[in-house]
Amino acid sequence: MQRLSGVALVALGSALVVVAVNGDSLLYVRDTMTWPLIAAGVVVAALGFAGLVNALPIHHAPRSIVLALAAALVVLVVRPGPLSVDTGFGYDLESGKVLTSFTIPASAMVGPGASAEAIDAAAIELHAGQFAFAVQQFPLEFEGVAVRMIGQFDVVDGQPTLVRFRVICCASDAMRLSVRLAWEGETPEVAAWVEVIGQWDGNADEPSMAVRGWKEIPMPERPYLDLGS
Amino acid sequence: MSADLQTWSTLFTAMVLQAMPFLVLGVALSSIVAVVIPDRWWAWVLRRHPAVAIPAATACGVLVPGCECTTVPVAGRLAERGVPFAAALSFALASPALNPIVMLATAAAFRGQPEMVLARFLASFAAVLVVGAYLYALGVQPPPRWGRHEHDHDPPHRRRALRLAAAAQHDLLHTTGLVALGAAIAAMVRVVLPDGFLPAIADNTALAILVMAGLAIVMALCSESDAFIAASFVLLPPTAVLTFMVVGPLVDLRLMIMYRSNFGTKAAGLIGSLALVAAVLCSLVVGRVVL
Known part of the structure; x- marks a missing residue:
């Protein structure tokens, strides 16, 4: 049991360091946790190593250490992916309730009904919270703005939707931040990561983004939105 | 991997990763306290009239990081010395x-x-004072046969750094496993609960508070990591989330075992029930005022 305790701590400490260094931690926690994870991992592994080489006696190794070993194995071996729209997890967050602060450059004002090329060239990247905020707060100006958004494609009650999980602390408090899409033509598969360009469709009651172009993209390095609060 | 298993493993991993740095920091500091501050200092501070000693003891707790593994046996040791x-x-x-x-x-x-930090502080402080005052008023004294903690077994000649590392390793072994267990249960709760359950009880604050108090007892989380799991219950009323964080450090399954092994069955039952009632009531009052 003593040796198992040392192995468990070394494995867990190594797991913390590995996921922090290779960037996998961003699938579960915010980027501000990277250095704390490395520091914690080094301490945990060092204490485990000290137990392994009998530098520190372990009086009574608790049975619960098996769970710590299991945690290390999940992190190191299973390496679960990030939350995804196809797992059915997550409560919808009313996008308009997300406090947000941003400015829209004049260059993004291409006017209503602009061509896809003009929108692509001038688009400002927004998330669903900013989109909803702009619709509510300055609809007249926003109607002609070229917008680029990144997220997972989903279909909710038959309505194409772009979803991005927003986290405050880590994936366990994730909520779905979504925007309806006015979409014509072929659609990607549900849960595909896409970049869409377009403009607000002008409907203030049920705002949608009129999609003028889209492409599938790899999952971003930071799949979750970190909006600060 | 099924969708539920995928979600469970992601949530489990997130909670463990988020908690570990704080857990290590807490374990390191509590080990320093356990090794560096001698028992006689605590006895000197706390061996006074209970009207002074109970608030003073609570204030000491505010300043001194300690996990339950350390502080419950220390309480037994202090009481043995006349506190x-x-x-x-x-x-x-x-x-x-x-x-x-x-x-x-x-x-x-x-x-x-x-405001959640303030509410947690106020509600926990009040609950501890209430429990201490009640125990004093009832004249509770545990039988003189308390168990001893591993930290006590260190021979006095052992080098302090070695004792400190050994204490940290011991606490880490205990608490890491418990955090993993708590994260596993919390992730399962999130996955298994029907989609409409949390929104349904969210509208009933009293029910939500009782559910969260029960979860705190069953999950037996380490106080240094429970906030991260509490924060995952985003749809529940803030007072219910507060109750989860106030109840857990005062009474849970793991603590009940420790209370019993250190103070005996009767005292453990009394402490547990008092702590539960005080924690829920203080959370209710503070939550109503602050949140």
């Missing part, structure tokens, strides 16, 4: 519930919600 039992236990309850690491972790988990 009023109510004061000794107040310290044991206050340290894991109110220490700076716990407050730091709560602030990190509830970013942008400083």
Whole structure:
């Protein structure tokens, strides 16, 4: 049991360091946790190593250490992916309730009904919270703005939707931040990561983004939105 | 991998990763306290009239980081040395519930919600005072046959650094496993609960509070990491989330076992029930005022 305790701590400490260094931690926690994870991992592994080489006696190794070993194995071996729209997890967050602060450059004002090329060239990247905020707060100006958004494609009650999980602390408090899409033509598969360009469709009651172009993209390095609060 | 298993493993991993740095920090500090501060200092501070000693013990808990593994046996040891039992236990309850690491972790988990940190502090402080005062009023004294903690077994000649590392390793072994267990249960709760369950009880604050108090007892989380799991219950009323964080450090399944092994069955039952009632009531009052 003593040796198992040392192995468990070394494995867990190594797991913390590995996921922090290779960037996998961003699938579960915010980027501000990277250095704390490395520091914690080094301490945990060092204490485990000290137990392994009998530098520190372990009086009574608790049975619960098996769970710590299991945690290390999940992190190191299973390496679960990030939350995804196809797992059915997550409560919808009313996008308009997300406090947000941003400015829209004049260059993004291409006017209503602009061509896809003009929108692509001038688009400002927004998330669903900013989109909803702009619709509510300055609809007249926003109607002609070229917008680029990144997220997972989903279909909710038959309505194409772009979803991005927003986290405050880590994936366990994730909520779905979504925007309806006015979409014509072929659609990607549900849960595909896409970049869409377009403009607000002008409907203030049920705002949608009129999609003028889209492409599938790899999952971003930071799949979750970190909006600060 | 099924969708539920995928979600469970992601949530489990997230909770463990988020908690570990705070856990290590807390374990390191509590080990320093256990090794560096001698028992006689606590006895000197707390061996006074209970009217002074109970608030003083609670205040000591605010300043001194300690996990339950450390503080419950310390309470028994202090009482053996003449400190009023109510004061000794107040310290044991206050340290894991109110220490700076716990407050730091709560602030990190509830970013942008400083009122939650304040509410946790006030409700926990009040609950510890209530439990201490009641124990004193009832004249509770545990039988003189308390168990001893591993930390006590270190021979006096052992080098301090080695003792410190050994204490840290011991606490880490205990608490890491418990955090993993708590994260596993919390992730399962999130996955297994029907989609409509949390929104349904969210509308009934009393029910939500009772459910969260029960979860805190069953999950038996470490106080340095429970805020991260509490923060995952985003749809519940803030007072219910507060109750989860106030109840857990004072009474849960793991603590009940420790209370029983250190103070006997009768005292453990009394402490557990008192702590539960005080924690829920204080959370209700503070939650109503602050949140």
